[in-house]
Amino acid sequence: MKKGPLTPKGFRDINPPIAKKRREIINKIADTLENLGFNPLETPTIEFSETLEGKYGDEEKLIYKFTDRGDRKLALRYDLTVPLARYVANNNPQFPFRRYQIGQVFRGENPQKGRFREFTQFDFDTVGVVDINEDAKIIAAAIKSIKELGFKNAKMAINxxxxxxxxxxxxxxxxxxxxxxxxxxxxxxxxEFVEKSKPTNRLTQIFEILKSEYGLSYQDFFFDPTLARGLDYYTSTILELKPDGKPEEQSIGGGGRYDKLIGMFAGREIPAVGFSFGIDRLTELV
Structure with a gap:
């Protein structure tokens, strides 16, 4: 049979068995999050270009931009966080606002094994409070979700x-x-600096909450003094989820507290803490 057109570089079809597997993963995580008080949110795939511009530093060149027939400058969303910030500014939800969102995001980077220009993000965040109990809730939600997927040895690296x-x-x-x-x-x-590093008082309190409120232990999380993540993004707690609990492993999700981003459109600081699962990476490992 004659073959049809190819997909653009960095884009792909997802065959039914894999699509089904992805849906099962997403549903299990969503069920866990809803049991912990998170609610679903959906935002448009397309935003005005100016909504996304100036938010990603050097990565801004990766945004897919275009002009429509109405001469409006538009863009495909780069992540789910900037749309969340826009939503909060426009809708003024009651705080704490706990949401999760699953959606396609687009980045014009060089495709390579396991990395595509269109991929699925699964984010969940608590917006509007600085309480460390919310940091603990995010960590517990991620750990409980990954355990539901069968990753019995998974651990959260925390700094x-x-x-x-x-x-x-x-x-x-x-x-x-x-x-x-x-x-x-x-x-x-x-x-030597790393060897001498110890959990801050803030982390010690979070660890105690994880144990007392969520029944977790040091079999589920650990202090990682090497973990830094986005230097221009996170403001205190930093997280990476390791599938077999080894700090050197590629993570299957990451997040932390970012108190200076969500308020970008509201004209004031709005604290937030969140986590994002890599659905493609999870699908490979489940």
Missing amino acids: DRENFKSLKVEDIREIDKIYKIGKENTRKELL
């Missing part, structure tokens, strides 16, 4: 940006890459 306040940006980035480049290629003074 606090406060631990890095005495370091230069380049030092933090080197620490964040220790497991990638190897300890033998990391400066001795930074290795």
Whole structure:
């Protein structure tokens, strides 16, 4: 039979068995989140270009932009966080606002194994409160969700940006890459810094809440002094979920507290903490 047109580079069809598997994963996570008080939210796939511009630094060049027949400058959404910020500013929901969202996002980066220009994000966040109980709820929700999917050995790596306040940006980035480049290629003074690092008072309190309120233990989470993530994004708690509990593993999701982003359209700071699952990575491993 004659073949039809190809899909554009970085885009793909998802065959029925994989699509079914993805749907089962999404449904199990959604059920867990709803049991913990999170509600679904949907936002448009297309936003005005100016809504997304100036929010992603050097990554802005990856946004898919176009002009429609009405001469309006539009863009495909790059993530689900900026649309969440716009929604909060326009709808003024009651705080704490706990939402989850599943949606396609688009980035014009170079495709490679496991990375596409269109992919599915599954985000959940609590907006509007600084209470560390909400950090604990996000962590517990992610751990309970992944256990429901059969990842019995999964653990959440946790750190606090406060631990890095005495370091230069380049030092933090080197620490964040220790497991990638190897300890033998990391400066001795930074290795010593990591060895001396301890959970902050904030993290100690979060750990106690995870144990007392959610029945979790150090079999479910651990302190990772090398974890840094987005330096311009997260403000305190930082999270990465490891499928087999090993800090050097590729994560299956990440997140943390970001108190300076959601209020970008509202003209005031609005605290938030959240987490995002990588559905493609999860589908590979389940």
